Structures are given as C-alpha cells and as structure tokens.
Amino acid sequence: MSTATPLDGPATTGGAGPLRIDARRGWRTRYGRTPLVWAVRVAVLVVFLVAWQLLSGPVLDATIVSAPLPIAERLVEWTVDGTLWANTWITVQEIVLGFLLGAGAGALLAYLIAPVRTLWDVLEPYLMALYSIPKVALAPLFIVWFGIGTQMKVLLAAVTVFFLVFLNTAAGVQEVDRGLVDAVRLMGGNRRDVALKVVLPASLTGLLTGLRVAIPYALIGAVIGELVASNRGLGYLISSSSAQFDTEGVFATLIVLSVVAAVLNTLVGLLGRRANRWKPLGDD
Secondary structure, three states: OOOOOOOHHEEEEHHHHHEOOOOHHHHHHHHOOHHHHHHHHHHHHHHHHHHHHHHHOOOOHHHHHHHHHHHHHHHHHHHOOOOHHHHHHHHHHHHHHHHHHHHHHHHHHHHHHHOOOHHHHHHHHHHHHHHHHOHHHHHHHHHHHHHOOHHHHHHHHHHHHHHHHHHHHHHHOOOHHHHHHHHHHEEEOOHHHHHHHHHHHOOOOHHHHHHHHHHHHHHHHHHHHHOOOOOOOOHHHOOOOOOOHHHHHHHHHHHHHHHHHHHHHHHHHHHHHHHHOOOHHOOO
8 A cells, every 4th residue: 555755745535536626716816806806906017007198189188187297397306396296295194083982982982872771862863974074174164163274174084974974983882792792791791891891892893984985085084174264275276276277287296195095095994904913713
C-alpha cells in the first residue's frame, strides 16, 4: 500500500482520484478580483478624461465644461501659491469638527432615548419634523446667531450629521435581541452591563452605517455655509471662481472636495473594521 508524500500532492479519496488544487483559483479566493476591478476603474477614468479633453473645444464649449489639462494646470497653480492648501485646511477643520460634534451628540442621544420606548414614542414626531427641515434653510438663521465665522460652518455641518447618526444608531439600538438582554439580566447583570455588553456591541452596525452616511453630509454642510457667507475655504473658492466664470477653478475645487470625502470615508471604514471585533458572532 502506497503512502502520499508531499510530492504526490493531496491524498486520494476513494476511487475518485487525487484532489487537485488550482493555484490560480486559490489566488482568486484569497485576493478576490481586486486587481481586475482596479484596472477597469483606471481604464474607465482614463477613457473618460481622454474623451473629455478631445471633445472640449471641437464639440463642447470649453468655457462651460473646461478640459482636464487646464483643470490640472489650475490645481498646480493653486498648490504652488498656497491657495489650495490654506483653503482646504479651513474646510477640513470645519468638516472634522462638525462631524465629531454632530456624530457624538447623535450617538449619545440615541443611546439615551432609543432604549426607553415611551420616551422614543413621544419624541419621534418632533425629531422627524426637525430632520425633514432642509439644512440649507438653516444657514441664514445660523448667520444671524453665530456670524459668518468658522463656528457657523461647524454647527451647520454638525446639525446635518446629527440626525443621520441619531436615526441610524436608534434603529440599531431598537433592533437589539431582547433574548440577549434578558439573558444578561438573569445572570445578575445590571443596566450598565446590559448597555456595555449587549446594546453597544449589537448596535454598532447602525452606528457605523450612520457614520459612513454622514461623512459626505458633513462636507455638504460645511461647504454650504462657505457658499452662503465666507471669504475662505473650498466653498469660497467655488463661489469666487463661479462669479468670474472660471470653470477650471470650480472643477479643480470639486476634485479636491472629492479627495477629501474619499479620505474621510476610508478613515471611517478603518474604524468600522476595528469596531467589528465588538460585534456578537451572531451578527456575522
């Protein structure tokens, strides 16, 4: 009777012959189709930019749609003279501060209100009514209350973020398995144990969803504040460039805003992967 050796490959099973492992399939299993997806993404972007550059002028009005090369030149110009860095830093500060303030307040209030069903039923109509107000409409009121400084933009971004995080976190809290709560109480756990060992881990999905959804809205809130009343920031660059019919400047600023949003989304995604360690095994 022969025995399998490392050179023989995997052992045989019955009369079905040797089990063979496809190295290429194993590679795809481990890494997925990420390289292919990224290659296609890059190809689509290159084709789009080349088509845009070729069509700008002969087919499309360059004064309206601009072109990739002039936009790149404007980005380089603003980077060299410091315009881009100074205004980007101001907007990033407003976005981050507004996001932290709104997300922190929204999550805290959700964990305080959502578990108390009677209190939630009383306050829900008022919270939904406030959530339904277009945040753009609050900008003039915030200008009257807080002026046109950084504080106004931070608070406008915070209000925009608050409701998204609050509602998603509250939904996560209310979907916690009551069986787990009862089990902890039967084992002698108090309110603190229930909150930290059951409610918080089980509701992380709702909280993280709210955080991811709120990122672009924090950016929107800050930029809207800058568009309404400001003399600095990326929103100001858009407003100033638009007033001068400088489409290159508008597109350049939009590209920077997209990069900022992508970076913030990546950071929240990394936070989410770390926080997933707290989730109960049943949630996977």
